[in-house]
Amino acid sequence: MNETDARAGSGPADAARLRRWRLVLGGGGADGTGHTPAGRDAAMDGALEALYGGDGEPGARRAPGERSAGLGGSAPRVARWLGDIRTYFPSPVVRVMQRDAIDRLGLSTLLLEPEMLEAVEPDVHLVATLLSLHQALPDTTRETARLVVRRVVEELEERLASRTRATLTGALDRSARVSRPRHHDIDWDRTIRANLGNYLPEHRTVVPERLVGHGRAARAVRKEVVLCVDQSGSMASSVVYASVFGAVLASMRALSTRLVVFDTSVVDLTERLDDPVDVLFGARLGGGTDINRALAYCQSRITRPAETVVVLISDLHEGGIRDEMVARVAAMKAAGVEFVTLLALSDDGAPAYDHDHAAALAALGSPAFACTPDLFPEVMAAALEKRPLPLP
Structure with missing residues (x-):
C-alpha cells in the first residue's frame, strides 16, 4: 500500500x-x-x-x-x-x-x-x-496459581463433561447389547424398531427376526480405560486436557479409568482423578521421553484385555527402546486391547511428531493422529464399541 x-x-x-x-x-x-x-x-x-x-x-x-x-x-x-x-x-x-x-x-x-x-x-x-x-x-x-488453574479446569469441565458422558454412555449401552438375549432380557422397544421392515399389515404385527437384548450381564462388566500421557514440555496442553477428561471418565461408574503420565519415569496419578487440579500439579512438564517404559507399566496393569482401551497421547519422539515399544503395542492388540494413538489432545493444530514411529503403529492398525478436545468423546466411543475411529 x-x-x-x-x-x-x-x-x-x-x-x-x-x-x-x-x-x-x-x-x-x-x-x-x-x-x-x-x-x-x-x-x-x-x-x-x-x-x-x-x-x-x-x-x-x-x-x-x-x-x-x-x-x-x-x-x-x-x-x-x-x-x-x-x-x-x-x-x-x-x-x-x-x-x-x-x-x-x-x-x-x-x-x-x-x-x-x-x-x-x-x-x-x-x-x-x-x-x-x-x-x-x-x-x-502457589495458592494463587492453584486458583488460576482451577478456574480454567472448571471452565473446561463445564464445556466438555456433559457431552463426554452422554456420548460414552450411549457407546457403552450399545456395546453391552446382546444379539441372542434370553426372553426376560429382550429390549422390546429396540427390537420392534429394528424389525419394522418385517411388518405384516394383514396381521397387524411385526415379525421379530432380530432380537435386541438389554445385555444385563454385559453391562455388569466394566470397561477399562488407560490414559497414558507424555508429559514432555511439547505436550503441555495435552496434559491439561487429558487430566480433565481423566476426571470425567473416572466419574462414570461403567468405566474403570487409570491415568499414567511419563517422561523418562512413570507416575500413576489414578488416585488423584477426583480432582484434576491435583492431577496437574502432580505432573512434571519437561524432561525426556520413554514411551516403552510407560507402556510396560500400563500393560502390567491390564487384567481384562478384551474390555480395555489404552490411549497413548504422545508426539512419539521415543527416547527408550523403539523396537520394544512397537512390539509391546502389537502384543496388547493381539491380546484384544483397543489401542489408540493421539499425537496431541489440544486445539493447537497438527504437532511435530516422529513419522517413522507413527507409521510403525499405523501398520499395527493404530493410526496416529492429532485430536481436538471436541472430537475426543467420539474417538473414545468408537474405541469402546470396537469400531473404526473417526479420524479428523
Whole structure:
C-alpha cells in the first residue's frame, strides 16, 4: 500500500480501513496511511507496540519507522499492560497476546508473583506455563496459581463433561447389547424398531427376526480405560486436557479409568482423578521421553484385555527402546486391547511428531493422529464399541 492508495477514499468505510491498517502497521513514516490514532485507538496502539514493536527482546530499541518492545522486565509495567489489553481487546485476543508476551519477551518468571497472576486472562496455555514453573513457585504465589488453574479446569469441565458422558454412555449401552438375549432380557422397544421392515399389515404385527437384548450381564462388566500421557514440555496442553477428561471418565461408574503420565519415569496419578487440579500439579512438564517404559507399566496393569482401551497421547519422539515399544503395542492388540494413538489432545493444530514411529503403529492398525478436545468423546466411543475411529 502506498500513501496515495491509502488516502484515496474519504468515506466512513475508507476511514475504518485506514484505522485498521494503521493499527496493523504500527505507524512511523513508512506505514503510508496518514492516520493518527487518538483516544482508545492510541491506547490500543500502545499496547500492541509494547509487545510487537521490536525483535522480541525485553527493552529492545527500534529503528526509525519500526515498533519497539516496551514491556521490559518491570512487573508493575507488565501488570498495567495486562490490564490494558483486557480493557481494549476481547478475551480470545488477550489470550493470544499473553502467550506471545511469554514467548517473545521472556515474561514467564514474572508469573511467579501473585499480582501478576491476578491480572492475567486464564486459559489452557497459561495453565501449561504455570505447570512448567510450579516447582519454582514461592509459597506466596502457589495458592494463587492453584486458583488460576482451577478456574480454567472448571471452565473446561463445564464445556466438555456433559457431552463426554452422554456420548460414552450411549457407546457403552450399545456395546453391552446382546444379539441372542434370553426372553426376560429382550429390549422390546429396540427390537420392534429394528424389525419394522418385517411388518405384516394383514396381521397387524411385526415379525421379530432380530432380537435386541438389554445385555444385563454385559453391562455388569466394566470397561477399562488407560490414559497414558507424555508429559514432555511439547505436550503441555495435552496434559491439561487429558487430566480433565481423566476426571470425567473416572466419574462414570461403567468405566474403570487409570491415568499414567511419563517422561523418562512413570507416575500413576489414578488416585488423584477426583480432582484434576491435583492431577496437574502432580505432573512434571519437561524432561525426556520413554514411551516403552510407560507402556510396560500400563500393560502390567491390564487384567481384562478384551474390555480395555489404552490411549497413548504422545508426539512419539521415543527416547527408550523403539523396537520394544512397537512390539509391546502389537502384543496388547493381539491380546484384544483397543489401542489408540493421539499425537496431541489440544486445539493447537497438527504437532511435530516422529513419522517413522507413527507409521510403525499405523501398520499395527493404530493410526496416529492429532485430536481436538471436541472430537475426543467420539474417538473414545468408537474405541469402546470396537469400531473404526473417526479420524479428523
